[in-house]
Amino acid sequence: MLETRDLNFKNVIIIEANESKLPALRKSAPLVPHEVTRLLGIDMALREEELQRHLFYRLLYSASSAHIIYEENSGKERSRFLEELVWHEEKRLGRIGAIEARRASFNAEIAAPGIEFGKTEEICEMLKKLRFSATSVNTYVECPLKFYYTYVMKLEEKEALTSDVEGNEIGIFIHELLEKSFTHFINKKPVINDDFRKDVLSSFEKQFKVEFAKKLGSSAFLLERVMRHRLESFLDFESERCREVESGVKEILYLEQKFKPGLKLSGTDFDMQYVVDRVDLLEDGSIFILDYKTGLDAHKPKATKKLENMEFTRASIKENIRSFQLPIYYYFEKEKYPEKNVNAALYGLRNPKLTYFIDKNVDIDRTMEICLKSLDYILHEIVDLSKTFARDNSDPESCRYCPYKTMCR
Template identity: 25%
Template sequence: MLRNEKLFFRGEPLNGLQIMGLLETRALDFENLIITSVNEGILPAAKSSQSFLPFEIKKTYGLPTYEERDCIYAYHFFRLLQRAKNIYLIYNTEVDDFGASEKSRYISQLELLKPKEFTSKIAISNIESKMLQPIEIVVNNTIKNRFETLALEGLSPSAIGQFLKNPIDFYYSKILQIKDLESIDENIALNTFGTIIHDSLCNLYTPLLNTPITKAHLENSIKNIDQILKANTYKSYQNGSIEFGKNKLYFEMAKHYINKLFQHEIKLIDKGHKIKIIALETKLLATINVEGIPYPINLKGIADRIDSFDGKLRIIDYKTGTVELQQLKIKDFKVLGENE
């Protein structure tokens, strides 16, 4: 969390401790230096390219690359050390998700150049662990009435998952109805990307409802992918163009996914399988009674597709995000046969 925060410091140039960035030290000399975050990937910064031009093209035509940036940082770093009497280089050895655990190449170079002038010390912070105080919520009539309203309106799988994962988040978003701030993004968000694909598949498959699907049906639908996908993209995403940049890539990805699905079903039909779509984007509702709750609880959801595959009923949920292999494992096969 702290990595995303920025702090601005104001110092008196003639008095006290001066906190500044590396580039701010140009043409300045200090007797005492404390340089923090001397980790590989931070000093020098990790390789990043905010350009569509490949590295080889930049190199061929003499355009600036990360190599020039690394040289600039190396020059300022080693120049800064020239007249300092006491130098402290601090780096983090703790492995984290950002990979900032390796000391900078600058330290390795100094260890080779000046081995006798180096002293290494390991600092371990003694952090007292404190138990977080549990958040207590007084359940009054207002909260009870709100939960009853939710139960009657229907709880979705995402709401149930949120309650099981973090009841406090459920309380804030569903009971208190505190909504996240909507941000305007120039690029298509991942949830919008999923909505576009779902809507496009629904439009493409709707003419095939309650009809045994043939290869000709699917080949004809493939011809309409581009037109229908564009219409749904502009309907769901109204903040910019999809003709270039990341949005163009997202559009081509969506077209590739949909085309791949249709090609897969064509292969199934060629092998003699019979597919018949029964329903699309169907709202499902079930009612359960929970001991201790004086009213029934409705469970609601939307089935992306219900079809018949060789006479067997299938309920299909389209997934456009990353699915881990462990999420596809069934822990108990007996559960599949319950409540048929």
């Protein structure tokens, strides 16, 4: 509404004149917390409401005619500005209920029913030649339609020229920084001392300036503080982990390494690929695979007992296996080190934490048997001519962050 302040209109239509939109008041202030402004005797929320009220009335008085539309149901109330307007009119006309809203309704299909695409022989041939990764298989398990848009249609999000930093940009930044910093410990025991910390933090500062400082402008310092704090916590955690007597790190074997193995499942050869963030040799002689996670979406298969009861359908695999990432890493790395104990973990970098693939609830041989059977099922379903790429919108969170959500409505 601010942008209308110098304009006059013939017709004005205000939609969503509901509380929480009109006025739209922020619950928290990112720079100066409300507590601080309150202590200074400034009520920012009240000022903001007054400003929006002024703009609302200015917009109405600038127009020859105005239509105000709001939604009314158990979860939504009409705007307080509208209540005021109605109250003034009722007082003027001397009658409660003098202003009556015209009611309108329409049937709305929130999502188009059953969007799905079939396969042609050519598509099947292309799919058989595809090099599958844990990410592509997980995408199919999450939603076959999303897989279709990504790997068959190869639709990509247009790179937005905005000043926002996306979660995946932070992920790439951290992965690159850790690879660069730890690379001189390859085939050596990592030592997280003061010199190493200084080097990592100085590389962080330099890289941050190049990647984000210009893009974010004056607000960059907030992101920098948060990332720096997390990096420092990670280095503390890593320092402890490297020093452990039995499970300490003896040497780093490789970082961000890409492998392209083949996988034969039920007589069919599939091309696979995976990139491991880091593989360590531990003091007890075992192999430890690490998958850094900068976001919240870190999943591993459920406990073996739960997997024992699962059905071999995509929906059940989605619910129980959840992600093929650790099973795929484990399977191929174990092939390289058949004599050694191997474990894998998701390494959460927000609050440094390891989530182990093999723990007390996991019978690894049985879990891997079920994971491979599930992978077999999914890969065969992907290349099966009779199976369609159907939409799975059962998880609202996935759809919310899906780049194709507008194509699904």
